[in-house]
Amino acid sequence: MPFFDQDIETAPRERLQALQFQKLQGLLRQVSGRNRFYTKKWNDAGIVPGNMRLFSDLRKFPFTSKSELVRAQEEAPPFGTNATFPVEAYTRVHQTSGTTGTPLRVVDTPESWEWWGDCWGHVLKAAGVTAADRVFLAFSFGPFIGFWATVEGARKIGAMVIPGGGWDSIQRLHMMRELGATVVCCTPTYALRLAEVARQEHFDMRSIQVRTLIHAGEPGANVARTKSRIEQEWNAKCFDHAGASEVGAHSFECEVQPGGIHLIESEFIAEVLEPQTGEEVPSGEVGELVITNLGRAGVPVIRYRTGDLVRPNLSMCACGRTFARFDGGLLGRSDDMVTIRGVNVYPTAIENVIRQFGSVNEFQVSVTTLHEMHHLEVQIEIASGNDAGEVRAHLEQAIYHALSLRATVTVAAPGTLTHFEMKARRFRRLDHPSGNSSS
Incomplete structure (x- = not known):
């Protein structure tokens, strides 16, 4: 079974939680007093991060919303007040897709970009990607973070990256064939679109060597019939992945494919709460994913309301991982129901x-x-x-x-x-x- 870090991915849950708490305390020490957004937020709520003694104390911290981050960006352009370090420390800027409103810009330091790569290393290894693979990124490589970090993850496991920006759909199909791509990363929708273009252009999908597709950006890869249709069109296995520009690449699907995605609990803390009351939902019930990232001190999100609906499952997976799962992947948006x-x-x-x-x-x-x-x-x-x-x-x-x-x-x-x-x-x-x- 492929792992990126087998020791931590199969660790007892008590050890995982201890690691999370250690990283959380370190994050709070870095952020408190240096990050204007969170310093003001916590002062207004009467929260003293240094007083955290128990993991459960995290529940006392206020939620963070995307609208707050966008407002902070508008009030202090171009990057907002959620920045822990001087601007000179940041070496990359990306932004959210803007499909639900004003795009949110996010900046990364060299250290947090390495962290992005580690997260994507989990995604790729769990899907069986190795150094022998050639990973085709069917992505425009614009400001949207999309699959930019996949490049870093592929580098960490030694796989070849084929960037697909600047080509239209039929050109991408031809390049997959000519360059021997074995893995394709794209949205589920675009995987179906490429198959449609192949039919229109009389391109034989059997002439390419792709055996694995990794999808993100929308829930389709864990919608049973969408997944089945993609796999039939491509004669390949497709894997789901979830993340967000402001959060990181937080979840992946393992090779066992139990009908859900694993949270990378060494790098993220997840709470699953009832959207209206904020109460924790029991395992197996649907709630909103509230997430804290642990490796992005320069632009953190702490108790961030993603708006994504998930169904948590804490039982051990047949793949051997103890990381929590979200059965069915991202089920939708709390505001879409x-x-x-x-x-x-x-x-x-x-x-x-x-x-x-x-x-x-x-x-x-x-x-x-x-x-x-x-x-x-x-x-x-x-x-x-x-x-x-x-x-x-x-x-x-x-x-x-x-x-x-x-x-x-x-x-x-x-x-x-x-x-x-x-x-x-x-x-x-x-x-x-x-x-x-x-x-």
Whole structure:
């Protein structure tokens, strides 16, 4: 079984927690009094970091939200007040994708970039990547952090990196073949898009040597039918990974693939809380992931509300790791769930139904609200040669059987819907309080 650091990945949980507490205390010593954002935040809350005596004392610290970090950036441009060191200490700047609002800039020191590489080392090794592999990064290499840190992780395990920036989809496929890529990193959506382009351009997917895909940016790789479809299209095994620009690469899927992802507990502390009350949820129940990173002292996040919904599982995995798991990966966003006629609906549940249909190339889901009533609308693009009316009717029926909801499905003309390369934003809410729409 491949490990990046077998000793710590299989350590008893008591030892893991002791390591976390040691790193947390060291982090607080570095940050307190030097980081303007957290010094003010803790002073306002009456928190003295030096008084921490127990691991459970972390619960006394206030939450951090992305909106706070964005506001701190706006008030003290260009990088904000969440910086522990002088600006000269930082050697890299990236930013969040901006798919949910104003992009947040994050800066890294050489030390924290090494830490990013270690985190990605866990991701790659757990997926079976070795020094013999050639890792193709199907990514634009713009300011969004995306797969930049994958380069560092691949270097640490000795694998070759093939950067895929500057090429369109068919060029990327040709370069995978010519350069003998064995691993591809991209979003789940883009993996399906590449397979679609291959069909359109009569490119034989059997001519490439890719055996492993590693996905991030959206939940698709742990949506059962999306995962299955990717693996069928590529004849390769796909692995999920979760992280965030402001947090780090925090979770990975192991080769056993138990239907979830492991948290890198040597580098992160996770709390899973009920979003409204802030109370801890028991193992096996769904809650919001609140995370503290332990290796990024220059721009830390401490008790950061990710908005991601997870289901924690503390039992040992068949892979031998004692790291906690999130069953089902990232289940969705706490602000994405909507109750439609008494049914709690998550985007991942809808995607799992839609991906049953190989004829559907792309889709867009809208929840419309009219006179306080929610309605589910699904737009789809289908591959040529399929009967639009038949696909529409079958999909409406499948959604009803799976979710006990009536959905209105419409078939859009080819090329109408956005085809995504990075994070896909397929779900939106439209309110019509007086017959006028707003989004």
